[in-house]
Amino acid sequence: MHICFLTNEFPKDGFPHGGIGTFVKTIGSALVKKGLKVSVVGINYVAQDETHIIDGIKIYRLKKSVVKGFSWYLNSKKINSKIKAIHKKDPIHIVESSELGLAFINKLKDIKYIIRLHGGHHFFAESENRKINKWKGFQEKKSFSKADGFIAVSQYVKKHTEQYLSYQNKPIAYISNPIDTDFFKPIINTQLADKIVFAGTVCEKKGIRQLIQAFPYVKKEFPDAALEIYGRDWFYPDGSSYIQMLKEKELPQLGEIIKDIHFHGAISYSNIPLAYSEAEVCVFPSHMETQGLVAPEAMAMGKPVVFTKLGPGPEAIEDFKTGLLCDPYNPKDIAEKIVWLLANKAETEIIGKNAREFVFEKYSLENNIKQNIDFFNLMIKRELPFTEI
Missing domain, CATH: 3.40.50.2000 (Glycogen Phosphorylase B;)
Known part of the structure; x- marks a missing residue:
């Protein structure tokens, strides 16, 4: 064939x-x-x-x-x-x-x-x-x-x-x-405390603006938290950059904590697992997805994931069992879900294990x-x- x-x-x-x-x-x-x-x-x-x-x-x-x-x-x-x-x-x-x-x-x-x-x-x-x-x-x-x-x-x-x-x-x-569970698999001893990872095209529909707005709430509870953003830029019809818009309109409102928000740009396919592996929590607050690859990829690596509750989100995650679902339009709700995962280490470890098992069953x-x-x-x-x- x-x-x-x-x-x-x-x-x-x-x-x-x-x-x-x-x-x-x-x-x-x-x-x-x-x-x-x-x-x-x-x-x-x-x-x-x-x-x-x-x-x-x-x-x-x-x-x-x-x-x-x-x-x-x-x-x-x-x-x-x-x-x-x-x-x-x-x-x-x-x-x-x-x-x-x-x-x-x-x-x-x-x-x-x-x-x-x-x-x-x-x-x-x-x-x-x-x-x-x-x-x-x-x-x-x-x-x-x-x-x-x-x-x-x-x-x-x-x-x-x-x-x-x-x-x-x-x-x-x-x-x-x-999901290739041999490629996306747990990597030992690379996780960094309080590190939050987003991966995907940096654009409005991926919920990145609301995630940035959620970050100050997270920092109040976890002062050492860092937000790592991996993904290509998106451009408006006039050619202007979405990332530049965020840097000009959203980041200045955050004060000194902007030093802990890092834009890494596009990442090669071979390096995606390493980016996930360093995360304590992976967050993908998309306004809409058809299925979304990034959430089950991170889940396959045993990572606790915050995913959108809209669209197919409930098809991919059972709330508080294989991950957490958030309202992607509500920065406070996104922050609360991140904080819960960072604060509840034992439960988070169980969620990560459940997530990998679920990916094996549904996406293997x-x-x-x-x-x-x-x-x-x-x-x-x-x-x-x-x-x-």
């Missing part, structure tokens, strides 16, 4: 990537170990074509077009040409993309096309109370019409996406994103890969009426 993932985000040293890139690397490597062929096709970060083989995955990074107004067309044309060339040489059985990814893909005979719901434009427009962008909305609807099947990474994303987009009576499976790579392969086989072998698996 040959699976081709469409993404621009496959991790590359020196360049930022998001959760989809991490997901594709994790699942791709595991599929290769099971004897499947895996290709990744996407637009490159730099102005050249590149081909790499990493962990058995063939990665095709295509030179990005910068022709104003036509880059979307020219980039799609390059992707279509590459898929056709790969398929001719080594037949592809499944092409998988995120929500918008199939909009301008030309479907080829004998290939099944799957959309994995990582959280598309309609989904996040609803969660962020903003209007649908007509161009992106058009692309997403066009993409959905081309899909032969769907995979939802949480019940929440499935339910809220279908309020805006139809699955058109096509097969849909619920399969969580996998072995079980997850079997679910994915079963669904791929189902899609390849026969046409199905609507079935929820």
Whole structure:
């Protein structure tokens, strides 16, 4: 079986990537170990074509077009040409993309096309109370019409996406994103007392502003606390930096404690476990997630996690058993949950152990890969009426 993932985000040293890139690397490597062929096709970060083989995955990074107004067309044309060339040489059985990814893909005979719901434009427009962008909305609807099947990474994303987009009576499976528990595992003797770690894109919807606002409340109880922020910057449409906005508008209000808030920028995939390992508490107060990778990654390392109570948060954490859930819009509530974990060492240790066991049960790579392969086989072998698996 040959699976081709469409993404621009496959991790590359020196360049930022998001959760989809991490997901594709994790699942791709595991599929290769099971004897499947895996290709990744996407637009490159730099102005050249590149081909790499990493962990058995063939990665095709295509030179990005910068022709104003036509880059979307020219980039799609390059992707279509590459898929056709790969398929001719080594037949592809499944092409998988995120929500918008199939909009301008030309479907080829004998290939099944799957959309994995990582959280598309309609989904996040609803969660962020903003209007649908007509161009992106058009692309997403066009993409959905081309899909032969769907995979939802949480019940929440499935339910809220279908309020805006139809699955058109096509097969849909619920399969969580996998966590590599051999990669994300406890690291002994690296934890630092009162160290709080956030990882993710530094932007409004990840709740980082409220976490910063929560920090003074934490410092009152734990004067030695430090907040370590790992992740790439986010930029407004005018090109201005979100991190710079925080430094200009939020940090000055905190007084001298700003010396204990550290922005580390983007972190390489290989160094993420080390960042988690130094934390006494990991905090991810996202306003919205489809599933979120960072929380179960940290949980797999036995770390106590504060996660959002909104969206799929309750699917990932049982409050005060495998972690704590917070109101991501309420800095005081975020602070109270952090303080509780820092103050209750014995209970926190139990929560960390429970968290790792839970990740093994729900997100383990072995079980997850079997679910994915079963669904791929189902899609390849026969046409199905609507079935929820």
